Amino acid sequence: MDSHEKIYELDSIIDESLFELNINSNYYAEDQLNSGLTNNDSLSIIHINSRSLVSKMSTIKDYLGKFKSKFKVIAITETWLYDERMTEVQIEGYELHFVNRINKRGGGVALYINNDLKCKLDKKMTMMEDNVMEMVTVEIINDTSKNIIISCVYRAPGSCIRSFTDKINEFVDHIKNKTLFMCGDFNINLEHPVALRTSSDFFDMIYSLGLVPLINKPTRITTQSATIIDNIFTNRKEDVVKTGILMTDISDHLPIFVVSKYHNNNKNIIKHNCINYKRNKSVKALEDLNKDLKMQNWTEVYVSDVNNAYTSFMKILLKSFNSSCKLIKITGKRDNQPWMTNGIKNACAKKNSLYMRFLKLQTKEAEDRYKKYKNK
Template identity: 30%
Template sequence: MFYNLPGYNFISNPRNVHRGGGVGLYVNNMLSYNVREDLTIMNEKVFESLFIDIQFNKKIITCGTIYRSPGQDKNSFDSFLKNLNNSMVKTKQLNADVYIIGDFNLNLLDSTNLQVNMFTDCMFENNFMPLINKPTRITDSSATVIDHIWTNVLHPVDTYILLDDISDHFPVMFCCPEKFDTRQVQPHRCYNRQNYTSFITQLILLDYDLITNKTDPNEAFDILLAHLQTSFEKAFPLSKSNGKTGKNEWYDKELNDLNKAKQTAYKKYLKKKTTARKLQYHQMRNQYYRMVNSKKKTYYQKLFGKHRNNAKQTWKTINSLIGRNKTTNYMLNLKVDGKLITNQIDIADHFNKYFSTVAEKLVSQLDKPKTSYQMYLGPTSKSSIFLFPTCPGEIKIIIEKNTK
């Protein structure tokens, strides 16, 4: 499960067979972007990628992430290199600024490694240069540069390696030299897979008889164009973000101070790896995560208790915890026996009729039984159940007791 970042859209290219792996991107919801399907590849444990085009200050910036699993054999690496070269050739033809970031599991410091040399040759041949040249993964016995940032941008780009213990890899980042004025955010359209699917669905459900039955081609074209524009606006609506990202209300000053102390202990340990410093860092880390879990548990216990009689707010809290974004897809049209139904009440009636007659239709397809079901029943007992008479007042009292 991915981590929900308020103010960001999460897009991913996950694996379908093997556990782990996959790639994803968080995109600021003030930015308009398109997923590059031609560069987005899922060859599990070999080449996993996700690329997007970001519309940024009247120009296009292509950003991508690539993951290569460690320990590949020769055939897998050859396949990785082939996918990489094809992707790099396509990006070379874009005539745009391209940034590629990812865990390649190829140590750029190991100049004697044949696979590393073949990889870097491929990148250099396509006009890409590395921005990270210091270790991004440090253990007690090794220091490797396996987390890369590559770009075809020639002007200087600020890059950073963050000394953070969020994982066994140091986070790497770069600052794009382009300046984005958040005070003048223009409305934009989001061209993601979900919206594309919605657009295609609306086109499929379109009643084309209204067009083909017209004898005047100009009139038919105007009707088709109007339907296309309506479907486009519904599938790709203009949106404008206020840029507010929100915050975790359970994260207070006490946690912030403890996190800083943990980070300080971690940096001291990296500078001088002694047993005492390692022990101190582990103690600070464990204390911090225990406090995080405790504060989150207390906060959400109070929140669920506050909304225990409000199902809507309860589910809103649950969805925020699991990072489920609110998406509403309305079915505007329904085809039944070749006839297009647009009235919402008629659509609901057809759904009710379909699902309420499923059992009846299935039973009609079965062979008629030779014996009655009553043969398998035991003797009846007239005193097996007794129903007490009741009244609306008694029902009201029971309901009020259960809602307190």
């Protein structure tokens, strides 16, 4: 392939005759989306593939903080979490629901629901199946119209698509008289669904359930490929106000979003005070941590398997850390980014500019220039 030949043109779209989408998702920078993102009459959902939520937590919070209005729902795939670390990934003003893998590393899904929304966990549509998928689902309670089901799904790459298709069909088929938004990383390329029979069967099932995909442009772009593997499916396309892909380098997947009409005249919404959290890192807390670590049994760390050794080490360390250096609530408004100087802001803007240039050019030269600046 010629070094200047693009894998994908950002202004192009897939063959809509294959899918009858009648909807076009565009690429946005955060400043382009700010106007009209959300209001009291809309429901906004963003999906982010984090590839380690703990390591990306501050990046995700900083990115979401750039929007003038908050997304009502934040869906995260590939959280790579286990239960002991959930206190580290709380977001102020949101209720967290999650499913973590148990028997192996990676995967995992989470939903952050804005506290202004009344919701409950849908246990029938919340599950994990080893080597196939993770799924977490909540039901938004709407007193004046249909309730809304929101699911976040992650399908493990290389897993059996037929088993995954059967599970989704089983879960979604029971939904009656409710609006559904099912988002996530499906690892099934929408651009070439007929290339593989099982992929074609998945999309046939999606349409048979009355669902349509809202994303029709690549969400993962490299110098070698451009694929539509992240998506949002809904049974209420007519309520969609805006949908698209966000150009940011949180991970190698681009975030996707949808803004939908939403009417709820519920008078019983509880308004929450502004609550921030910080770690107790006082001298006494650190002394307690030091004492606790000395008392731990580290036998499980001294094993031949380096992965098991690392997992055991982190489990012991984090348990002691969370016990000794507890989270402290801080009420009231404060500056969450006191360290963000004009110099840092300018550097972030240049990095983002280089990343968008790479997405448009898709050349090794543009990628190397972006990575060199990002990592220096």
